[in-house]
Amino acid sequence: MNNQRAYLFLICSVTLWLISCEKEITIDLPNVEDKLVVEGKIEYDGITNTPPIVILTKSTGYFEPTDLNSLQELFVHGADVTVTVDNVNHQLTELCLSDILTLISSGVIDSSLVEDLLGASLENLIGFEYCLYTIIDNSLYGEPGKTYKLTITTGGKTYTSTTSIPALNPLISVWYLAQKDDTLGFAWARMHDPPGKGNAYRWYARRISKNADGEEKDAAFVAPFGSSFEDKFIDGLEFDFAYDRGHPPGNHDDDPGEAPHFFKQTDTIAIKFCTIEMQVYEFLRIMEVEANSNGSPFASPSTIPTNIDNDGLGLWAGYGVTYDTIYGTP
Amino acid sequence: MYSLALPYRRHYFMRILKPYCPLFLLLGILLFPHVVLAQKTYTVSGYIKEGETGEDMISATVYIKELLKGTTTNLYGFYSITVPEGNYNLIVSYLGFETITQEIGLTKDLRVNVELKSKMITTEEVVIEAERADKNVGSSTMGTVEMEMEQIQILPALLGEVDILKVIQMLPGVQSAGEGNSGFYVRGGGPDQNLILLDEAVIYNVSHLFGFFSVFNADAVKSIELIKGGMPANYGGRLASVLNVTMKDGNNKKWQVEGGLGVISSKLTIQGPIKKNVSSIILSGRRTYYDLFLPLIAKNNENFKAFEGSGYYFYDLNTKINYKISDKDRIFLSGYFGRDVFTYKQAQSNFTVQVPWGNATMSLRWNHLFNDKLFMNTSLIFSDYKFSLGIIQNEFEMKLFSGIRDYNAKLDFNYYPVIRHNIKFGANYIYHVFTPSSASASQGDVEFDTGDIIRQYAHEGALYFNDQFDWTDKFQINAGLRYSIFSHTGPFTRYNKDTQGNGTDTITYKKNETIKTYQGLEPRVTLRYQLNTKSSVKASYTLNNQYVHMTTLAGMSLPTDVWIGCSDLVKPQLGTQYAVGYFRNFLDNQYETSVEVYYKTMKNMIEFKDGHLPGDNVADNPDNNLTFGEGESYGVELFIKKRMGDLTGWIGYTLARTTRTFEEINNGEPFPTRYDRRHDLAVVAAYEIEKKGKKEVSDSLKFFKRNMKKWGNWFRTRTWVFAGNFVYATGDAITLPVARYMYEGNILNEYGPRNSFRMKDYHRADISVTVMGRKRKRIQSDFSLSVYNVYSRANPYFIYFANEGNIEEGTLDIKAIQVSLFPIMPTITWHFKF
Structure with a gap:
């Protein structure tokens, strides 16, 4: 036993505070020049003729005020916006919410289309002077296979971008599947990706069944996180996939009786499934990651790959849209 | 006996080193003509070990008192000194251990293995050391730091868990990767530019979760050496450092x-x-x-x-x-x-x-x-x-x-x-x-x-x-x-x-x-x-x-x-x-x-x-x-x-x-x-x-x-x-x-x-x-x-x-939050x- 010595370490921690603490700090950020932000799209759904819609805003200092007045001031007015297709230029007109409401009431524009685009119900926007550029005389609408060039001139600078609408790829079938408690589930779909890589898609869903107030549960189509995907791993395959219920950006509150991320068995869900170009996919996927990371230490800051030239921001996107409906069962 | 052994040894030596002969010949002529013209020399060599445990001692100093010249032991505690025939005092020292002086009569090659006994750290040993330049001054290594495990063990440690990498971070030229993190950066190099060796095997990831702990269990480690500059040619494959x-x-x-x-x-x-x-x-x-x-x-x-x-x-x-x-x-x-x-x-x-x-x-x-x-x-x-x-x-x-x-x-x-x-x-x-x-x-x-x-x-x-x-x-x-x-x-x-x-x-x-x-x-x-x-x-x-x-x-x-x-x-x-x-x-x-x-x-x-x-x-x-x-x-x-x-x-x-x-x-x-x-x-x-x-x-x-x-x-x-x-x-x-x-x-x-x-x-x-x-x-x-x-x-x-808040309602609030651990x-x- 003499050459055997045993050590026993008894480590006792008197106090152990492992509390990561947080505090708000003030950061002096340099002032940078405002940039033009383009949120433009042109759709084809094979049913209605859809005009291009372009929203122009400016970027703003990070800690600038965020009240409605300040946001309203970000809209860019009086820009010269044209869309060129088949070598023909089409001038877009600026319309603000008051004009839009008039057009909706006169049946020129469908209210749901505007709500989809804004991602918010028109009701919520009353009193907020929301502006966009579009064509209301039906002289231009989206068609698959065509390429659309967007030209914007404002503040002495000209910005351009091009996009096209890929051929439609309807879902084979859609259904609801319970994931939890038999009554909560996800929206499922079966699709077939055509052979050849380079196809990309975007998924939206909208609960069109009514809530307790008698309104549709979602005022507009909602793109859940990870709404877009490409065919790198699914090229030429027929397969099933599912999406949870997303939240409209900037509003993560659920109505009473709703479970976050889940659809209900009783929900009637409209599905909007789009074909998109790869460059649109690249923008959307990084945009979604950025919108959800907010300076996490495990993410590195990314520049979102815009397709607007001349130091502009945002996206000019073509969508080939098909609609489906999952009917809720009581 | 000896006269028989030497030719045999030479023969064996030449056979093994035959491929390297031209290199040695060239170097011999160019760099050290004194070797060619040398008087009769003998070698004293051996291993330096810790008396109590028998562990090899790395980088122990071994030198000839009369010549004020010597060497340090290698990674396996081995040293070798070749000097002209004569009587010398061989001194072996290591910080925290009793210095040993041994008289040697070099009329033939000698094997001297030494076991050092630990002692309390005092200033006594400097009396002998003062006569020759200390390792810090005398060695031709730069940007190299050796740490004694005894010293590391007594320093304050996060949650009482001794971590050698966190001690290394306190050396100049070494940057820590953040709060409580054992990752390190050397002289502006990237994290992949450190050659981290555990008994000569490359460790590709040194951290456990979030880097709060390194993979090195201090109880099992004998010694550490960090080379952040002047890397000798025996190390390679990384730009910034070697952690041995x-x-x-x-x-x-x-x-x-x-x-x-x-x-x-x-x-x-x-x-x-x-x-x-x-x-x-x-x-x-x-x-x-x-x-x-x-x-x-x-x-x-x-x-x-x-x-x-x-x-x-x-x-x-x-x-x-x-x-x-x-x-x-x-x-x-x-x-x-x-x-x-x-x-x-x-x-x-x-x-x-x-x-x-x-x-x-x-x-x-x-x-x-x-x-x-x-x-x-x-x-x-x-x-x-x-x-x-x-x-x-x-x-x-x-x-x-x-x-x-x-x-x-x-x-x-x-x-x-x-x-x-x-x-x-x-x-x-x-x-x-x-x-x-x-x-x-x-x-x-x-x-x-x-x-x-x-x-x-x-x-x-x-x-x-x-x-x-x-x-x-x-x-x-x-x-x-x-x-x-x-x-x-x-x-x-x-x-x-x-x-x-x-x-x-x-x-x-x-x-x-x-x-x-x-x-x-x-x-x-x-x-x-x-x-x-x-x-x-x-x-x-x-x-x-x-x-x-x-x-x-x-x-x-x-x-x-x-x-x-x-x-x-x-x-x-x-x-x-x-x-x-x-x-x-x-x-x-x-x-x-x-x-x-x-x-x-x-x-x-x-x-x-x-x-x-x-x-x-x-x-x-x-x-x-x-x-x-x-x-x-x-x-x-x-x-x-x-x-x-x-x-x-x-x-x-x-x-x-x-x-x-x-x-x-x-x-x-x-x-x-x-x-x-x-x-x-x-x-x-x-x-x-x-x-x-x-x-x-x-x-x-x-x-x-x-x-x-x-x-x-x-x-x-x-x-x-x-x-x-x-x-x-x-x-x-x-x-x-x-x-x-x-x-x-x-x-x-x-x-x-x-x-x-x-x-x-x-x-x-x-x-x-x-x-x-x-x-x-x-x-x-x-x-x-x-x-x-x-x-x-x-x-x-x-x-x-x-x-926080809702954009539509105009209640959006953007705040910068700092998180501390x-x-x-x-x-x-x-x-x-x-």
Whole structure:
């Protein structure tokens, strides 16, 4: 036993505070020049003729005020916006919410289309002077296979971008599947990706069944996180996939009786499934990651790959849209 | 007998070294004509060991008193000195051990093995040492630091868990990777540019979860050496540094068991002789048994909310066996195995995640002494690092995995022809198998096309020659040349892409088909000019090639970092470093000081392109998503170290700058790295009060004195060690948004120039008190109190932006939030030995 010595370490921690603490700090950020932000799209759904819609805003200092007045001031007015297709230029007109409401009431524009685009119900926007550029005389609408060039001139600078609408790829079938408690589930779909890589898609869903107030549960189509995907791993395959219920950006509150991320068995869900170009996919996927990371230490800051030239921001996107409906069962 | 032995020895020697003969002949004629004309010389050689445990002593000083010349022991405790015939005093010393002086009559080659006995650190030994230049001044190594484990063990430790990497971070020129993190950056180099060796096996990932713990179990480590500049030619393959960690061999005199029981982990170390003085074994294990960090962080921090309901543990196992076959041959077999396992379960939605990762290494080494002047070590080494992530949700299954595996063979010779020369030469061959991110995924019966697993196979080889020689008594040259070669071979599939990044076609290479070969010569020179026995100036130039790269996705090092080799697209990293330094010892070598200035350039560095996401590497070549650039780094380092006496410690200060320039990042403008720290200061001190009756307890201990009677005699006869450290560093350089904009109702950021913003400065003080029990007692009780972050500084860990409220309602509020990790944290550690 003499050459055997045993050590026993008894480590006792008197106090152990492992509390990561947080505090708000003030950061002096340099002032940078405002940039033009383009949120433009042109759709084809094979049913209605859809005009291009372009929203122009400016970027703003990070800690600038965020009240409605300040946001309203970000809209860019009086820009010269044209869309060129088949070598023909089409001038877009600026319309603000008051004009839009008039057009909706006169049946020129469908209210749901505007709500989809804004991602918010028109009701919520009353009193907020929301502006966009579009064509209301039906002289231009989206068609698959065509390429659309967007030209914007404002503040002495000209910005351009091009996009096209890929051929439609309807879902084979859609259904609801319970994931939890038999009554909560996800929206499922079966699709077939055509052979050849380079196809990309975007998924939206909208609960069109009514809530307790008698309104549709979602005022507009909602793109859940990870709404877009490409065919790198699914090229030429027929397969099933599912999406949870997303939240409209900037509003993560659920109505009473709703479970976050889940659809209900009783929900009637409209599905909007789009074909998109790869460059649109690249923008959307990084945009979604950025919108959800907010300076996490495990993410590195990314520049979102815009397709607007001349130091502009945002996206000019073509969508080939098909609609489906999952009917809720009581 | 002797007259017969010598010719035989020469014959044997020549036979073994025949291939090297032309080289030696040339060098002999050019460099040391005195060898050719030499008088009769003899060699004294042997091993230096620790008396109590029989452990080899690395870097012990051995010299001839009359000549004031000598050497230091190598990694296996071997030394060899060849001098003219005569009577000498051979002096062997090592800090903290009694110096041995032995008279030797050199009329023939002698083998002198010495066992040193430990003693309390006092100033006595400087009496002898003062006659010749100390190692700090006299050696021709620059930017090299050896740390004594005894010193590391008494310093304050986070949660009482001693971590050698956290001590290394307090050296000048070494930057920490953040709060509580064991990752380190050397002289502006990247995290992949450190060659981290555990018993010569490469460790590819040194951190357990979030870097709070390193993979090195302090109980199993014998010594550490860090080379941050002037890298000798026997090391290669990395640009920035070498961290050489040597495991204990195991006590070959008696059996020992050490155990630890703590809030973080439990430890057990068993070591002892299999056959006394011939063979010994050590087994050391550590495991966290309680998921301490995550639930607490998850509870208190919104950002980590996602970790709630998760489990986490890690374990380490170190083992080593050595066997002395004869006086000339020894075999070592050492291994490390460690795994981190993170699990996450959400029963309600049938969602499970399992993430295991870790290192495994194995080294088999054979020491052979051809003769008294030529020492050889042959190593066969296996290194493996694996990461995998498995996700199951209902019928959907996905697995993502990556890793690197090396098969390594090394041949290293130490040759000591005459006292003026210390020659190293050798060869190294590594077969690399890289598994960059690969995945498999399925939904029910449908297998998704995630591509074949594209492994990357490569051969890396090197030959080196290094000579450290005294040109004159004052002028020493440490010069070496390394030739390295790297060849990427098949099987391999290259995905070609068009300018838009869309796949066009693939090229398939057959097994063993050479895809791309790189090679290069790497000169390494360090010059030392000794001004007197107290001071010297040194200068060095090194050129290094690095054929492996680490791709990292996040702003910080994570287990998801993927190692890749050079390919037809990725060129080797090329680093050059120039350094000059002034070294001065004071007060009989009690104080070592140095000032070093360095300038470094790095070429062919890699980063992922903007907007890269982890899945992009799957069914693709990761190097298709890379962009390439350069780095530059310069700085000055001040170091004052007190090695001996009651008070020991050091002050290290670094003034530095490091930048990167990538054509496709930051508009091609240079940007600082995250760990570009303009100022970096560390003050480390330990004060020991030996209680052996003679020395009086100082006034500061009056409080304890008063209470001694109440507590019995327990405190009176103990040795006390007070230790503390203070660190200060410029805040991390981070990228922050400067503007925001809206898209589809989302708030998006427009970022300012990369790493153009600084977090607040980091500073922190820790203290500890250790009371050491009496060794002669049957039961020896030690205890220590360690207080981390004494004044509870809220150091920034990261900054995030919180967007609260609803845009539509005009209630949106954007705030910047700083997250800090560890406030003041006292820990008491008790240990008793019996």
